[in-house]
Amino acid sequence: MRLPTVPPTAGLPLQAADLRPWGSENFAQALAHWLGVAEVQLECSGTSALMVALRTLKARQPQRSEVIAPAYTCPLVALAVAQCGLHLRLCDLRADTLDMDSACLQALCSEQTLAVLPTHLCGRVADVAAAVLCARAMGAYVIEDAAQALGARINHQSVGLQGDIGFFSLAVGKGLSTFEGGVLISRDAELARALQDHSRRHTRPERWWELRRSVELLGYAALYRPQGLHLAYGKPLQKSLARGDWVEAAGDDFDDFIPQHTLGRWRQRVGARALQRLRDFQQQTQAQAMARMTKLESLGLEVLGDAASDAQGIWPVILIRMPDMPSRNALLKAQWASGCGLSLPFVHVLPDYGRYQHVLAFAQQDTVTQARDWAQRLVAVSNSPWLDSSRFGGLLQDLQQAIGSQNKSA
Template structure:
């Protein structure tokens, strides 16, 4: 059986794994054209390090405002930093935060606002920046899913005060976990470096684990082996009616905080020269496929706005309602075609976040969770496979409309 991944990650070559050491942060800084980047063991760790530094700079402030539909690790990172998440509902039919609600949530206790770029589609950082300036808060861009994207002619992560990126599996280039952190202000970068020294330590056990996982990724991340490492666990979780585990939203409270070995950094440095071509090829493929999806009545597919140049690990869609989204997933989620969901719930609806995020009325975030699905943009995806996905989506929408109009 052939299995496509739900996100487009850069495949590694066996030669990338040869012995050696390197400085990945320096290489990534040159590639992204940003101020100096600080390497962490994950995007989540980068967020913890950043918030810890910000909390010390503004110790009277305790709240961090984030979208109500985002990765649960965001809430866990805020909690790990000793801070309180405040959840902002989404704009209707959109993944970005609602401006009016964001303005109402922010005040003298707001430490940071976290505009979030999802699946390579970019958030409106200018809105967050204007509100943050009014209340004296930081803007920390969550670019975990947007490494290589550009906004207003520069890398994402630079329109706010600081930004962080993820090097996890499926997000372009991976070190099998890893994160990058930067800030425009040298004083803030110095605070991040001090926070790193306070929180991060060498962990030989995690070094060995991540090295083995990275080697496993290099071997198994291909359509012939993904049925074993991705497809089988997915189908097992869905058969148990556990979509949270199926998409990998099942996080524990512990956030690893450790250094990244020089060997894993060298693997990333060797693969990095291939990343620009990979980003360009996935963009070209995605833009062609977005046009195809837009021919299907009732489906919203998210694209770049003027001034944005996002990346395309997958395509993010909204169907007209939950019933149609679920009908599409019934046909496509286990078909090996890379169709999946991004985040299963709005943040308050994950049981393991009870006591970390407050209950809240979040109609737009819950609606987005109920109506959205993703289509992987792997370069292994064949045109006929994508045409099958489009035909299935079109049939679901057509059948639903016919049933509504039948006597």
């Protein structure tokens, strides 16, 4: 009997009542209240939200042309920066956390820097304050990439408010999902109005894209179940891994084209209804993560927490750093296709994806040695409630065996 497929991240399942075609729920208003901010701006994706932010800032400082981001981040960041006519610079990471290295960031910041993008990767809260100091010294902006951190907080406030702009993603697997969707926030009222004005002038409804996303959302609601996931995620994953295509398996294969359109009213209503359950769901996954982190650490594994003090991250996955790349790869080759909840946040640092070289011309000279080490050793363990205690126990044994086998070979 085939075991149910575990999703790579802990997404909030939709309910039939969420899909009602009628209703008067105001998603933007409900989400603003949930986040504890005055207002939010809805976009069709997190990437589109980033592009709105970059183009708004570019209009304010047209003489600046560079954006600094971590070298280990989603390839969509590189594509978005390029589509905005800007140049990406890659910052190496610290040895002890997934944060950008301060010395490297200071060296990269210049009068050409438009924005710095500290990233709350996989729900872990980054130290934005260090990025703000470097950016402010050069008159640059800070955009918090909180695509994977909706609900994370620092000093009891939502992430995304320490910098000038913050954005979240509502894509599949990000917790709350409208299949695709994005959210912009800013504590600066004038900048918030500028973001809204740009979106009103340049973002239009697209019936085809909205129809497609609505059908995909219905499919997500139907198949995001322990059994349905084998069709939607498990079988495609197995085919990608059988071909040896880890980039496709991890979902890192993106087209250059990034749609930009308004978020439809029905999908907004679905999001508003699901939002009512999100806090309880995140509290449940946090409690599960805390218990499982202890067991992972008992094996001698390095489990990643939040870099920032007074931070309360969210837990779509539990990130662990394996002792070395061979042990990480051995674990993935043995277990990734089994649907037990193992995955990679991203396969490579950005310069190591051959397919994205055309948007990284200005970043080829940037040193990313420490970030590459992170990319070669990091693995994500799903924190979905569907990874039950029995299968998690089996995963612990697999991890112990991978570490032990590598120790013997060393």
